[in-house]
Amino acid sequence: MSDDARTTETRRRLIEATMETIRTQGIAKVSARTIAAAGGVNQALVFYHFGTVDALIAHACVVSTRERVDSFRARFDAVTTFTGLVQLGRTLHEEEAALGNVTVLGQTLAGSQANPALAAATGEALGMWTEELERVLGRLLADSPFGELLEPRLLAELVSSAFIGIELVAPTRVADGYAAGAGGIPGGGGAAARTMDTAGDALARLEGLARSIDGLGPVARRALRTALRRV
Amino acid sequence: MSDDARTTETRRRLIEATMETIRTQGIAKVSARTIAAAGGVNQALVFYHFGTVDALIAHACVVSTRERVDSFRARFDAVTTFTGLVQLGRTLHEEEAALGNVTVLGQTLAGSQANPALAAATGEALGMWTEELERVLGRLLADSPFGELLEPRLLAELVSSAFIGIELVAPTRVADGYAAGAGGIPGGGGAAARTMDTAGDALARLEGLARSIDGLGPVARRALRTALRRV
DNA sequence: GTCTATATTTAGATAGAC
DNA sequence: GTCTATCTAAATATAGAC
Structure with missing residues (x-):
């Protein structure tokens, strides 16, 4: 496989992996590592091909x-x-x-x-x-x-x-019924399930x-x- | 000041600082440290009062x-x-x-x-x-x-x-004119300013x-x- | 082009002094 | 209740070998 074709393939995989990661984990959880893991490629390639996340x-x-x-x-x-x-x-x-x-x-x-x-x-x-x-x-x-x-x-x-x-x-x-952290929400909770x-x-x-x-x-x-x- | 009043005050400041940080920096940039900095309180108090960010x-x-x-x-x-x-x-x-x-x-x-x-x-x-x-x-x-x-x-x-x-x-x-990263966007850019x-x-x-x-x-x-x- | 380190920074969370 | 110090995990990014 030529380097050119490999580049194209790797870039494509990174782009698809990015979409997939955003969709399943949200933008907050997106990182070079989560993307690379999803796409089955090396983490450093994110920076080689795109510069930044x-x-x-x-x-x-x-x-x-x-x-x-x-x-x-x-x-x-x-x-x-x-x-x-x-x-x-x-x-x-x-x-x-x-x-x-x-x-x-x-x-x-x-x-x-x-x-x-x-x-x-x-x-x-x-x-x-x-x-x-x-x-x-x-x-x-x-x-x-x-x-x-x-x-x-x-x-x-x-x-x-x-x-x-x-x-x-x-x-x-979908999910409802908000569980408060330490301290609790005054008057919170309740509200019929939607x-x-x-x-x-x-x-x-x-x-x-x-x-x-x-x-x-x-x-x-x-x-x-x-x-x-x-x- | 009683401990009770201090608790109330600190919790109030943390809550307001959280809002402010989300508003100005977005949810991605919100952390115990950014919140604490915005509210002028200690980072560890986030966990003391609320357990988690x-x-x-x-x-x-x-x-x-x-x-x-x-x-x-x-x-x-x-x-x-x-x-x-x-x-x-x-x-x-x-x-x-x-x-x-x-x-x-x-x-x-x-x-x-x-x-x-x-x-x-x-x-x-x-x-x-x-x-x-x-x-x-x-x-x-x-x-x-x-x-x-x-x-x-x-x-x-x-x-x-x-x-x-x-x-x-x-x-x-507001801002338009998308600047691509390494590689550029094929056919991207253009589009009259909105x-x-x-x-x-x-x-x-x-x-x-x-x-x-x-x-x-x-x-x-x-x-x-x-x-x-x-x- | 790709991989293995690794340097650096930032975040979550806790222990223990005050 | 609050602060300092610190541990640990995760993230960005780069250097250098292959």
Whole structure:
């Protein structure tokens, strides 16, 4: 095997191992050693190929997002209704359970707080999703009663941010019953167990709403458009 | 000063220092030492009073959220329109810039991925916000054309998750122009600079939408309700 | 390009003096 | 209850052999 091919292979393994580690252990537990262990390569290679751990994370974030977005582009383009868009969102949510790119974005997002390099990478990755969404929304909104009220760009930013928030919150909704450390939480604990799959449920209901909007007859559409214009 | 009073004071300082450190440096940089430095207390006191760093973070998360939620309860109760609710959201967003409880929740949320104790605490804290929101939405939805389509609980979960997502994404929208590490990003970079304050802008526009819904006349309301029921 | 040390720093946690 | 000192584990990063 040529050195060139080995480089490519090693870099690929490191990037995949980075994704996997972030997904399963969270950004806090990611280190050159955990990544190397997950990828079955030597720890020093992280620094040889990427310079720093942060650079590897940033790189992995952008590269893997590009792959995922590319694999969704055709499906975005095929969307013609709000219902279809929400359904695509559900598909994304389900595929994410397995592949976890959005989960990774959530993690890098959190890590971006005090890390400008990571923030730039996360922003770029997020921007790829937003761009796709913006194109679709531009088409859909033009024909909807909301066309004059909502800008595609803004709504796209809003929706993608919200999507990430929802995917991030989901895990905390499984386990409940907070156990305090030394000292205890005054008045803490209690709170009935929450059993909701927020993301899945929400998207399912949202689909109902989308179906309603798509299904509005011409009379209702005109009435709504007029009402909205009055403000 | 009695030992009891000193305990209270030290614990209070540790909790505030924890919040401050998470806010300014992110959850990744939080340690017993950084917290102690921020609070001007000894590092060993973290373990004496809270046992572990995680327990302190969990405690700070829940306690400080309770304070913030309490300070907002009256304002939630005073809301009577969707417009008013969005305006309250804007107020929250602005106060957050200074106090940053939601930012902290975003950080602990990310840290919750592989940390059940933290996940439980974050879930509880988040649940406090959701509960308030659910009460308000319950009132508002009952009188709206959407009452039959949206459950207050689900919408509240959705909105609070989205809010966190938006607050988390905001920082990545300031700086742009991603600089790659060794090797560079193939085809990376570029992408026109984004200058949007997503959270602020989005809430401003959302207020317009809310105003529209609140301003719907009886005819439009009936039409909309009928249209929605048809699905 | 890859591996084995290893230097250095930082973090979690505890013991024991005050 | 608080502080100093210290042990241990883990992380970043580099040097040098292969």
